[in-house]
Amino acid sequence: MRAMLLEAAGQPLRAATLPTPEPGPGQVLLRVHACAVCRTDLHVVDGELAEPKLPLVPGHEIVGTVAAAGPLVERWRTGDRVGVPWLGWTCGECSYCRSSQENLCDRARFTGYHLDGGYAEFAVADARFCFAIPAGYDDLQAAPLLCAGLIGYRALVMTGDAVRLGLYGFGAAAHIVAQVARFQGRQVFAFTRPGDTAAQQFARELGAVWAGNSDAAPPEQLDAAILFAPVGALVPAALSAVRKGGVVVCGGIHMSDIPAFPYALLWGERVVRSVANLTRRDGEEFLELAPRVPVHTEAEAWPLERANEALRALRDGRLRGAAVLLP
Numbered sequence: 001m002r003a004m005l006l007e008a009a010g011q012p013l014r015a016a017t018l019p020t021p022e023p024g025p026g027q028v029l030l031r032v033h034a035c036a037v038c039r040t041d042l043h044v045v046d047g048e049l050a051e052p053k054l055p056l057v058p059g060h061e062i063v064g065t066v067a068a069a070g071p072l073v074e075r076w077r078t079g080d081r082v083g084v085p086w087l088g089w090t091c092g093e094c095s096y097c098r099s100s101q102e103n104l105c106d107r108a109r110f111t112g113y114h115l116d117g118g119y120a121e122f123a124v125a126d127a128r129f130c131f132a133i134p135a136g137y138d139d140l141q142a143a144p145l146l147c148a149g150l151i152g153y154r155a156l157v158m159t160g161d162a163v164r165l166g167l168y169g170f171g172a173a174a175h176i177v178a179q180v181a182r183f184q185g186r187q188v189f190a191f192t193r194p195g196d197t198a199a200q201q202f203a204r205e206l207g208a209v210w211a212g213n214s215d216a217a218p219p220e221q222l223d224a225a226i227l228f229a230p231v232g233a234l235v236p237a238a239l240s241a242v243r244k245g246g247v248v249v250c251g252g253i254h255m256s257d258i259p260a261f262p263y264a265l266l267w268g269e270r271v272v273r274s275v276a277n278l279t280r281r282d283g284e285e286f287l288e289l290a291p292r293v294p295v296h297t298e299a300e301a302w303p304l305e306r307a308n309e310a311l312r313a314l315r316d317g318r319l320r321g322a323a324v325l326l327p
């Protein structure tokens with residue numbers, strides 16, 4: 001099969017021909033139809049996430065059809081269309097797994113990081129961690145739901161019943177969260193890189209009541225904010241934008257250091273928290289909700305072999321919505 005392969009952190013991916021993997025017990029073999037590009041892929045390629053499997057096929061927003069099922073798989077049949085997310089395997093035994101926090105499993109394995117992912121023509125996945133894809137979505141539009149959507153949704157849930165919601169970084173995740181937030185009757189305030197008027201315009205098109213630079217103060221105090229941009233300096237910025245009792249949710253897996261800030265910014269029972277990974281329950285809930293909103297994903301198709309260029313476009317902030325690789 002054709003695949004894009006990471007052989008060492010900091011190097012471009014190499015177009016390779018690999019043996020098509022075989023599904024083991026409990027696994028399915030998928031013919032990959034689409035795989036979205038996530039910022040986490042950039043962190044893996046750049047070496048900001050320690051100890052990936054190497055060589056590695058990145059990609060954890062996979063939409064494919066079941067080409068073969070290994071022994072013991074009862075849930076899926078050949079031809080079923082499924083999605084594969086970041087959470088690829090959990091132990092089922094640790095204290096987190098036993099308390100509905102499998103996203104924090106001590107031994108969790110992640111797709112496109114510890115396990116080969118979807119930058120390829122085929123991928124294998126644990127059948128228990130695959131999701132059914134809602135019927136109304138084509139492959140291209142479904143792919144970004146699987147991480148930008150799922151983790152964005154988990155971050156949104158962490159904001160409770162916040163009405164005035166700030167989104168810092170208006171890329172793949174925020175453009176989905178904005179639609180869900182609006183559907184739920186919230187008001188979205190979008191913060192972008194200073195001067196990124198294209199992203200601000202995009203946010204307004206998706207119903208943001210205000211869009212501006214990340215170093216600007218919003219026109220009114222926010223109830224909560226979610227940070228999708230991996231920029232630690234935005235934590236104090238967001239804290240100063242939220243009201244007493246408000247929450248700032250850090251949605252990314254990696255962030256530059258958070259600078260020191262006066263305690264007064266945290267005072268008043270403001271909360272800073274992170275969101276890590278996803279549970280299967282998050283996935284089921286979000287994929288049930290998405291078609292009811294309905295969430296429209298803005299997806300740009302790229303041929304698999306141009307994965308390096310797609311990653312560069314993401315790094316440079318040149319994407320509107322999500323890049324999706326098509327094998």
Ligand SMILES: [Zn+2]
Nearest residue numbers: 091094097105
């Ligand atoms: Zn566990």
Ligand SMILES: [Zn+2]
Nearest residue numbers: 038040147148
């Ligand atoms: Zn991701």
